[in-house]
Each structure stands twice: as structure tokens, then as C-alpha cells.
Amino acid sequence: MALTLFRVKYRLCYNENAFGPSPKAIAAAEASLKDSHRYPDMVYGDLRQAVADKYNLDVNRIVVGVGSDELIALLVSGFVKEGDEVIISQYAFSRYELAARLVGAKPVMIPENDLKMDLQAMLKAVTSRTRIVFMANPNNPTGDCLSRNDLHNFLRDLPEHVMFVYDAAYADFMDDPDYSDGFEWVAEEGRVVVLRTFSKIHGLAGMRIGYGYGSHMIANTMNLMRLPFNASRVGMDAAVAALNDDAFIEKSRTHTIIWREKLFLKLQSLGAKPYPSKGNFMMTRFASPAQSVAMFNHLKANSILIRPMAGYGLIDCLRFTIGQEHEMLALFAALKSFDWKNTK
Ligand SMILES: Cc1ncc(COP(=O)(O)O)c(C=O)c1O
Structure with missing residues (x-):
């Protein structure tokens, strides 16, 4: 897990700032x-x-x-x-x-x-x-x-x-x-x-x-x-x-709010259950534990690491951190290419 974490291209698992440090x-x-x-x-x-x-x-x-x-x-x-x-x-x-x-x-x-x-x-x-x-x-x-x-x-x-x-x-x-x-x-x-x-x-x-x-x-x-x-x-x-650094703070906040909303709508339109979030992350429930695991693996295969919630006992949930625009677009593409129907 540790090696994967640092080699991964899109790291959307730790609620870090999408833009790096100020x-x-x-x-x-x-x-x-x-x-x-x-x-x-x-x-x-x-x-x-x-x-x-x-x-x-x-x-x-x-x-x-x-x-x-x-x-x-x-x-x-x-x-x-x-x-x-x-x-x-x-x-x-x-x-x-x-x-x-x-x-x-x-x-x-x-x-x-x-x-x-x-x-x-x-x-x-x-x-x-x-x-x-x-x-x-x-x-x-x-x-x-x-x-x-x-x-x-x-x-x-x-x-x-x-x-x-x-x-x-x-x-x-x-x-x-x-x-x-x-x-x-x-x-x-x-x-x-x-x-x-x-x-x-x-x-x-x-x-x-x-x-x-x-x-x-x-x-x-x-x-x-x-x-x-x-x-x-x-x-x-x-x-x-x-x-x-007020400009950086404002940029980060605005970006997060915009992409948080887009992610919510995207996940909802695909049939998952995202929970409204006020942070730079979004908890999402899937149809079953099996679908959640399959989604995690599918995203990982697309170089996107997100956070499984099994540690909290939420085995059908995953948490997504809001990334930069190109990261979110990569995530959206991967969400779309997931085999939703056959992973119930
Ligand atoms: C609610 C909450 N409190 C505290 C922390 C820990 O933050 P820090 O990096 O300052 O130790 C986190 C980190 O994810 C968090 O989500």
C-alpha cells in the first residue's frame, strides 16, 4: 500500500490541498x-x-x-x-x-x-x-x-x-x-x-x-x-x-466548492449515493460492498487512489478528495468507464 501510495499518479485519498503548498x-x-x-x-x-x-x-x-x-x-x-x-x-x-x-x-x-x-x-x-x-x-x-x-x-x-x-x-x-x-x-x-x-x-x-x-x-x-x-x-x-496568503486560500476554497458540487452531481448521475460534504472530500455509498471494492480497484487500475472506508466499518463506501481540474476530469472519465451494471 505504501509504495502504491507514493507512485500513484492521482492521489485523491488524503484530503490534501489540490494545488500543493501556498x-x-x-x-x-x-x-x-x-x-x-x-x-x-x-x-x-x-x-x-x-x-x-x-x-x-x-x-x-x-x-x-x-x-x-x-x-x-x-x-x-x-x-x-x-x-x-x-x-x-x-x-x-x-x-x-x-x-x-x-x-x-x-x-x-x-x-x-x-x-x-x-x-x-x-x-x-x-x-x-x-x-x-x-x-x-x-x-x-x-x-x-x-x-x-x-x-x-x-x-x-x-x-x-x-x-x-x-x-x-x-x-x-x-x-x-x-x-x-x-x-x-x-x-x-x-x-x-x-x-x-x-x-x-x-x-x-x-x-x-x-x-x-x-x-x-x-x-x-x-x-x-x-x-x-x-x-x-x-x-x-x-x-x-x-x-x-489570502489569494491562495480563496483560490483553494473556490476550486473545492465548484468541484465538490460537480463531483456530487457526477456520482449521483451514475447511480451512486454521494453525501453532501463541506470539506475538500466526499463520502460516497455504492450499491454493495462488492461494487465499492470493484470501484476502488478500477480507479487504482487507472492510477487514481481514493480512500476505502472499511476501517470505519463502511464497507460499501469510498471517500474522494477534491483534486485539481485535470485530476477530477481523469476521475470523471474513470467513473464513467466503470462497469456499473455488472458489479452489483
Ligand atoms: C478532522 C481532522 N482532524 C485532524 C486531522 C489531522 O490533521 P493534521 O495533519 O494536522 O494532524 C485530520 C486529517 O485528515 C482531520 O480530517
Whole structure:
């Protein structure tokens, strides 16, 4: 699998940015290379300040991590112990469950109805042992997205002892006025933590940079727990440049929204069941597990790698990342040449 992944011509499996890194980020990374003999700034001051300036946040409550993956692990290691419970929607991003299991906690998986998160069921599942509710919004891999209003009500009803980790990895792809990136819910002394990443719209997945925003207590704890030089100097400099490359961000967002819609219609017209998505990817259900496997193999034979969803127990589903125009056209051609009738 690993070799295939890197040799493949069209890599539409990891929700990476179709256009690569922002050109400004590449220039900043190149300029930073000459200082590679120096350790990074231990407090990642430039990046935290850039984030604080952009979103009007308190710089002291921002934590830089090696991707948001590291921040998820830090939150669980810092605030959850063996025997505690962590509430996670059934098809939420898989790292939450894994992080909980790694510390011996019990992941409480909340059933979804047709790939939709169920806020009421999450609230009902809270016990005195619940430490964290994890949520990605939009969620990867389903693409499901909850409105500001629904989440506002959910937070109002969520008992005070429970931390709410709101993973907004795909927030920059949103075009919906009813969406909240979550920063408005992060209070100085509160229990909401927002996670963001440079791996998606900023095109820096290989640099491994993310950040979290929480209360003083939560941010201080995470800063104490992370390695002193966790993220790289080059990554930090690239991230600062990417954050402020508005033209690249806009180009990526517009492209994604246009091709997301085209992909939805294409899959629907061919008889599959795509799920509306707010991210740079699209979950799609096929007629049967056999058809889904046959589609995966057919696309692979056409040098297109997409993501099977068997790991989530969705054996009849595949997830497509939005690529560049030529990649999407190659995908559309391959979807069309698939033998739909004989692979039920
Ligand atoms: C919802 C969500 N959160 C976090 C991540 C991890 O991102 P990072 O590359 O910053 O570790 C991903 C990556 O796919 C994701 O989909």
C-alpha cells in the first residue's frame, strides 16, 4: 500500500490541498532552510502571533502542535485517564477513538443515522466519568456539518465537567453563514478547545503543523506536555506565510466548492449515493460492498487512489478528495468507464 501510495499518479485519498503548498509558504520555507542549524523558537511566537492577529485571539492561549494529531493526543494524555469515558460520534475522525484507547479510556461511540451526528444522543451519553466530547465539524470522513445554532444549544446543555474539543480542520472550506469556526465558544476559563491544522487548505500536510486554542489552564497544560521543540522551524515559517496568503486560500476554497458540487452531481448521475460534504472530500455509498471494492480497484487500475472506508466499518463506501481540474476530469472519465451494471 505504501509504495502504491507514493507512485500513484492521482492521489485523491488524503484530503490534501489540490494545488500543493501556498507559493508564499514555499518561499518562506526556502528562506528558513538556511537557519536549519538553529532550534525553533521554543514558544513559536511568530506563528501564535500570526494566528492571534488573523482571528483576533489571545496569543497566550494558542498552542502549536505537530499537526492537530499531536494536539488530540496531548488533550487525551493530559485530561483523560484509564477508565474515563470519551464521547465520539460513530463515524468521527478516527484519531479520537485511537487516542482514547491509548490511555485506557473507554470511547463511547454514539450511533449515527445515515452518517449524521446525533447531538441529543451525545448529551444523553454523558456520565460522571465523561471527560471529553470530541467533534470534527465538518466531520471527516462523512462531510456532515452542524450549524452554529445547534452547537450553541448543545454547549448550553453539556454538563460543566465535560471538555468539548471542536476540530475545525476544514473550517476554511466553509461557505455557509450558519457555520461557526468555534473560536466564539472558547472562554478564558472555559472547557471548549478549538483545533486547526495547516494540512488542509494551507497545503502543508507534510510540514506537520497545527494549533489549538483553549482556556489558560488547558493551553498551559498542553504547552507543558508538548516537547519543547515539537514543530520544526521551517514548518513554522511556512505556516506563518500560508496563513496570510489570502489569494491562495480563496483560490483553494473556490476550486473545492465548484468541484465538490460537480463531483456530487457526477456520482449521483451514475447511480451512486454521494453525501453532501463541506470539506475538500466526499463520502460516497455504492450499491454493495462488492461494487465499492470493484470501484476502488478500477480507479487504482487507472492510477487514481481514493480512500476505502472499511476501517470505519463502511464497507460499501469510498471517500474522494477534491483534486485539481485535470485530476477530477481523469476521475470523471474513470467513473464513467466503470462497469456499473455488472458489479452489483
Ligand atoms: C478532522 C481532522 N482532524 C485532524 C486531522 C489531522 O490533521 P493534521 O495533519 O494536522 O494532524 C485530520 C486529517 O485528515 C482531520 O480530517
